[in-house]
Amino acid sequence: MVTTEHPRQLADSYDVTIVGGGPAGLAAAVGARDQGAERILLVDRDPTPGGILLQCIHSGFGLHTFGEDVTGPEYAHRALEQVVDHDVDVLTDAYVTDASSDLRLKLMSPSTGVATVDTSTVVLAPGARERTRGAIRIPGERPAGVMTAGLAQAMVNLHGRLPGRRAMILGSGDIGLIMARRLTLEGVEVAGVCELLPYPSGIGRNVVQCLEDFDIPLHLSTTVVDIHGRDRLEGVTIAPVDDDRRPVMSRSAHVPCDTLLLSVGLIPDAELAQRLQLRLDPVTGGPVVSSTMETSRPGVFAAGNGVHVNDLADWVSREAQVAGAAAGDLALGRHRPLEDVHVTPGHNVGYVVPHTLSTSRTQTVSFRVKEPIHGDTILRIGDVHRRKVRAVVPAEMITLKVGPKLLDGCAGDTLRVDAIPAGQEEA
């Protein structure tokens, strides 16, 4: 295994400080080190870096990063191994609680107490948090037994306790689907999965392997409209929704259960981003970033689910390596590339990250569609790039590589990113 040591003494200043030790933070550290940054500090809140990967015991990680399919803990191990090999100061059980505009970070951990460090650059890799009952506003009582799917995942996979005996799951996001299987295999009865949208929010593989393999019903266009139980959850009322996503109460049904898991989306954890008053993208909830993942505040970079919610840890690692490398470059006094092209979401595109591009380098543009297109689809970036794909769904992030050749002559332009059914391009 890889063990990390606490730095015996924190240095007063660092070239690059990385906040968060999940896949984004670990890759950022490697990226910074590869560029020659010497003094790198990685701060992680848990006793062992790896982030949420450590509770994602299922496989499906690493095909792009490591060329093989590994589980979350194995992915975390490999990523951490690289960091340790790269001689990065890793401070665990620690939080960065504040950051000033001149990049003095306030942090706390039992081994260092409350400390401040100055850093030339910082990479925010805080990950995301799960949307809660409050965020989706389910009416009803407030018994024990209503929790996010991620909390239930930690209970089952790390702590060896079960969240209940009979569960309903609201939301067909990947965590919800994976927990449906996990709970079933651990002897918890899963009454079903409700999804407000007419299509699943998670990827197809998880619908097949987590629900269909176990005959767990997936109720599309259905939601939870009431929660019952004074002490512990006793049941929920579910109802189909009409085309305007309003519940049809005349067709509601009571489902007895002692557990309701919420898998209703992730939101970038923008706590530090807000303290640093970074410009945020109202759609993603994360910071607005350049092609090197630099935010609106010079020297502050961000990557991973703290910027936008990725569907693969591999994409997070790739993006964070870019952020780390750029943070390292900047800390060493190298010039940042000129960000001379804007990108903006166009037809059927919810958001695009990064928000600007550089005509001088190759970069990856990531985006998600708003509505699925079941058939040949044209993906366009302005009029410089056009690609046909078989189908697109919101659950799957789309990534396109864009290099200097494509962007030649685009300096100063704003390029729209569109996803259009083939044959309707003129509309």
Place this chain on the structure above:
Amino acid sequence: MAATCTTDGPPPDGVETVTYLCTGCPLGCRLEVDAIDDEVVEVRGFRCKRGLRYGTQEHTDPRREVATTVWLCGGDVQRLPVRAAAPVPKASVRSFVRALAGVRVSAPIALGSVVAEDVAGTGIDAIATRGVPPPGAGSSDDRDRATGRPSVSGSEGG
């Protein structure tokens, strides 16, 4: 019961076409598998050779990657994640996991070490997907791979 399986009416020429969602990677290609008497004659719709393999395999001998946990003693968490060393026949997934549920191992654990052999009669071992240092060694200077092999006894559990 086949996953995402539909048949398109009476098979012409004895060819039966079944569709599957490829789970080889998150792209989820929709595969069409033509078979005559359970012998696969053609697979369509894949975007990589993984899909071709998956379609054939899923039709003839469906298997699943299986990951679960066992009790861990002496770690900073109570459950150690493990995975099946090879894909498990779909019909044996539940018994594979239930057989491991009550197994208990003690730190140190080396990543990749065998936690239980021939689980539930499948001939497939369960291996640790996380390394755990010896108790109390969490913040030592030791940056090497732990070599301690856990002594393990299996249980049919559940």
Place this chain on the structure above:
Amino acid sequence: MGEPHVHDVLILGGGAVGTTLARALSRFDLDVVLLEAEAEVAFGVSKANSGIIHSGLHAPGDTLKGRLEYPGNRGWHQLHEELGFGFAPVGETLVAVEEAELATIESIRQQGVDKGVPGTQPWTPQQALDAEPNLNRDLAGAVWVPTAAVINPYEAVMLVADAAQRNGVRIEVEQPVIAIDPVDAHRPDAPLIVHTPAGPWHGRYVINATGLFADEVAAMAGVPGLTIRPRKGEEYLLDRRVEGLVHSIVFPAPRPTSKGTLVIPTVDGTIMVGPTAHEVDDKWDTSTTEEGAAEVFANARRLVPVLNERDVIAEFAGLRPVAQTGDFVVGPTERPGFINAAGILSPGLTAAPALADHLVDILADQGLALVETTDWDPTAPHPVRFAGRSTDEQRRLAADDPRYARLVCRCELVTEAEVREAISRGARTLDGLKFRTRAGMGRCQGAFCTWSCLTLLAEGLDVPVTAVTKRGGDSWIVCERDDQPEPDATGGDQPELDAAGSSVAW
């Protein structure tokens, strides 16, 4: 069988009324027991409350609630100094949105002036907007009242109970009243006998401060004629990012049944909107409703148009115990020794310290001898709120105790030391811990800290995590796997290894 032990005073109910009374009685040489039906004090009406210490303006001076309102306000100021719970003297802006409401707010101001509330000021629209830039720009006028404040009602009540306990009051939880023995015809002045699951409690005086259930408890004592109807109020708590939207409690011109929908800057810096006011039948119905949310936001947007339902992170509903008179029902009853403190609706929280003094006077009138003790300590160690301290103070705290440097709740910056302190002061449920420390009350609503809180509670209470509840009763949070090893060797900090250090299959 010997003579049963007779307590001087049994207080039924550990809400704002019961605990402030317990604390007021703790300065006298008395044997006082407070019996709370729920798992912790403040878990009833006091928990789901707007948390406002009213300015003193609102209730008419010819009612008991009106007479106790402003003295209660002063009482909370003093309790805050002595006990150190969160307290923010934010003041109140009473807004007339339309011209027609100007007369109403001025008459309320005059009512306050008559009751002795200092510092009220009529404000022009511009003055109001200068102080509260997010108010409806079309407002007709406002009244500024500096005396209003906000507290966390549960935190305050819990610390008041803690202070009473430190001065000798016994507090027993999970003691719902099941029955009260009828008057003994031969000994009409005999002590009252109150039955709870833990057995009979004998008291010379019994104070009925049981909130929503005061009518049922009074009936058990043979005291008829009291009816308590629950009136529901839904509240909506907004994300921290809208912090600073208002600086004072913003009131509309009131309506007959309630003070209307308020926009409240909570003591923790978040914004809360509510409450509604609707009579319901069920005393346990604390559900929130879609209609309630719609009503709250429609009303609140009249005052502060930029309010957005999308910023809601949590919602809850509380029930006001409304007696048929609409006023507090306080005083001796036909049952000797049985004293009602019922129908304590708004401004009940505000009035509580003054009501406690009023009840002490009633007890004295009824013959209870009040002899002050010599060792009464009006103060208690103030709880440390790490997040509110300066960096230098935080450094010192963490240097003395590294558990101040370990975060449990990252949304609200609550440290392990604070959680342990709360448990040592009586937190025994996840909600109780949350109400004392704010752990789990932020954006993620406990998704990150629930497990740490559970294990710290289990350790502090010396029970398995499966025995820890959200709020007592059957509100368990996790259950065992069916293959859980026995004895529990995996729950503690130091998992037990068997002799050979090898593993065993269970």
